[in-house]
Amino acid sequence: MERPVTKDDLAFDHVPETDQSFENALAKANDGDRLTVDDAIELLTTGTATDGIDRRRKELVLEAADRRRADVVGEEVTFVANLNNNVTTACNVGCLFCNFKDAAHTFETGSEVDTAGFTKTPADSREIVSDAVSRGIYEVTSVSGLHPAFALDDEHREILESHSDPKAVNYIPPERYETSPGTYAEQMGAMSVDGVHVHSMTPEEGYHARRGTDWSYEEVYGRLADAGLDTVPGTAAEILVDEVRDVICPGKIDTGGWLEAMEAAANVGLGLTATIMYGHVENEAHRALHLKRIRDLQERVDGAITEFVPLSFVHQNTPLFEHDVVSGGASTDEDELLIAVSRLFLDNVDHVQSSWVKYGDEQGLKMLSCGADDFMGTILSEEITKRAGGEYGEFRSFEDYVEMITSIGRTPVERSTDYDSQWVIDPDDPPFGPELGPKADGSPLLTREERSERAVLADD
Numbered sequence: 050m051e052r053p054v055t056k057d058d059l060a061f062d063h064v065p066e067t068d069q070s071f072e073n074a075l076a077k078a079n080d081g082d083r084l085t086v087d088d089a090i091e092l093l094t095t096g097t098a099t100d101g102i103d104r105r106r107k108e109l110v111l112e113a114a115d116r117r118r119a120d121v122v123g124e125e126v127t128f129v130a131n132l133n134n135n136v137t138t139a140c141n142v143g144c145l146f147c148n149f150k151d152a153a154h155t156f157e158t159g160s161e162v163d164t165a166g167f168t169k170t171p172a173d174s175r176e177i178v179s180d181a182v183s184r185g186i187y188e189v190t191s192v193s194g195l196h197p198a199f200a201l202d203d204e205h206r207e208i209l210e211s212h213s214d215p216k217a218v219n220y221i222p223p224e225r226y227e228t229s230p231g232t233y234a235e236q237m238g239a240m241s242v243d244g245v246h247v248h249s250m251t252p253e254e255g256y257h258a259r260r261g262t263d264w265s266y267e268e269v270y271g272r273l274a275d276a277g278l279d280t281v282p283g284t285a286a287e288i289l290v291d292e293v294r295d296v297i298c299p300g301k302i303d304t305g306g307w308l309e310a311m312e313a314a315a316n317v318g319l320g321l322t323a324t325i326m327y328g329h330v331e332n333e334a335h336r337a338l339h340l341k342r343i344r345d346l347q348e349r350v351d352g353a354i355t356e357f358v359p360l361s362f363v364h365q366n367t368p369l370f371e372h373d374v375v376s377g378g379a380s381t382d383e384d385e386l387l388i389a390v391s392r393l394f395l396d397n398v399d400h401v402q403s404s405w406v407k408y409g410d411e412q413g414l415k416m417l418s419c420g421a422d423d424f425m426g427t428i429l430s431e432e433i434t435k436r437a438g439g440e441y442g443e444f445r446s447f448e449d450y451v452e453m454i455t456s457i458g459r460t461p462v463e464r465s466t467d468y469d470s471q472w473v474i475d476p477d478d479p480p481f482g483p484e485l486g487p488k489a490d491g492s493p494l495l496t497r498e499e500r501s502e503r504a505v506l507a508d509d
């Protein structure tokens with residue numbers, strides 16, 4: 050049998066080699082000068098002239114980033130009271146880093162394979178979000194598989210229904226499925242409970258919502274905003290260099306398409322977040338180029354990107370790992386350097402998020418001293434990382450947040466999705482519950498039952 054293609058066989062055009070020195074790059078970072086891609090490569094590699102990561106140099110990069118964080122945002126650590134409500138896992142795009150998806154044919158009525166996934170109707174979403182809103186959340190984040198029955202709205206469905214070759218545009222009518230996800234517009238409307246902030250429709254989903262039409266992304270995001278969408282999560286970014294996308298997500302929109310969708314969303318007034326998904330086949334040159342593309346985008350959208358979210362690749366149950374293309378994810382040194390260099394390079398993005406879903410509590414807290422200042426949200430439910438083999442759980446309570454953030458001597462601050470509203474929490478004045486948003490009454494986010502269930506689990 051032939052040996053499988055591995056990461057080492059990939060002959061990339063972009064390689065981590067520069068004419069810059071580590072010392073010069075570090076001096077620029079310390080002076081607050083705008084960094085170039087070569088500077089970022091030097092800092093991410095702790096010097097391209099030597100192999101491996103030099104721990105002493107790494108500490109210097111982390112210190113520079115921590116100082117920059119203190120200068121830009123001070124000692125406050127923010128988080129949000131939110132719920133993840135992902136609508137469906139049905140997806141045929143086939144990204145090789147993803148185990149969230151389930152082949153769409155397994156959702157069809159009469160399928161011989163019982164699907165391992167789920168699809169929620171708009172009514173299901175409404176019920177789930179209503180329940181979470183009554184517990185105090187004021188943001189719902191919703192990212193989904195590209196279900197072939199999804200249409201943007203009724204007009205889009207009509208266009209798809211009358212298409213000469215619906216399959217060619219990845220459309221199968223909802224009648225073929227056990228459960229219909231409805232339209233994106235219906236889902237946005239259903240999730241807009243009592244003014245809750247809807248954070249949804251990644252550029253990849255935006256692409257799906259216009260397939261088979263000549264509509265611009267502005268048209269699509271404008272209609273979604275009218276239906277209840279508030280801000281757009283910048284996932285599907287992965288690594289914004291096409292030679293990497295060709296390997297890990299050949300079915301996805303390319304770098305240009307991702308940037309076009311993000312810019313259009315900003316043009317119709319929607320706020321944005323941006324991400325990087327790193328630690329698979331890419332090298333430090335790709336990571337640095339990605340940062341440059343985000344920084345340039347932020348200039349074009351006039352500051353619409355509120356935060357940058359590094360997502361460390363979770364490898365365990367993914368095709369990339371199972372087919373031996375990669376032997377694991379990023380090392381802790383690489384994670385820390387990525388956070389730090391994101392802070393130093395992205396001088397026009399105020400907030401860098403540390404994801405406890407990806408790093409866990411201990412390392413997640415450490416990241417708050419490597420350049421990050423935001424600690425994500427309560428989320429209440431998580432499927433993407435869990436299905437990939439991540440083990441850091443599905444929610445954090447406000448109590449957890451206050452305890453963790455004060456344990457490192459920083460100030461816990463509740464924020465809105467767009468950071469416009471912030472509420473400094475006094476750790477000496479419990480109970481801690483959401484104070485911002487539609488049903489803010491300061492009561493704890495978790496129900497009494499959940500709290501006692503957790504206490505039992507902790508005793509085990």
Ligand SMILES: C[S@@+](CC[C@H](N)C(=O)[O-])C[C@H]1O[C@@H](n2cnc3c(N)ncnc32)[C@H](O)[C@@H]1O
Binds near residue numbers: 140146252325367434
């Ligand atoms: C699962 S998709 C859902 C939304 C939509 N299908 C899309 O691709 O934009 C959301 C994001 O999760 C992240 N993700 C998926 N699998 C991951 C993994 N194994 N490790 C880390 N992040 C992952 C990727 O960055 C991806 O863009």
Ligand SMILES: Nc1c(NC[C@H](O)[C@H](O)[C@H](O)CO)[nH]c(=O)[nH]c1=O
Binds near residue numbers: 356404
């Ligand atoms: N980093 C991850 C997030 N981040 C989302 C945040 O919780 C929040 O929605 C955003 O900051 C906007 O306010 N969500 C995940 O599910 N998994 C992550 O790794």
Ligand SMILES: N[C@@H](Cc1ccc(O)cc1)C(=O)O
Binds near residue numbers: 190248281282283284
């Ligand atoms: N990236 C999105 C949310 C998100 C991140 C990672 C995920 O696995 C899922 C959703 C945001 O913060 O805007």
Ligand code: SF4
Binds near residue numbers: 194
């Ligand atoms: S990352 Fe998104 S588009 Fe890619 S397979 Fe997973 S769910 Fe589908």
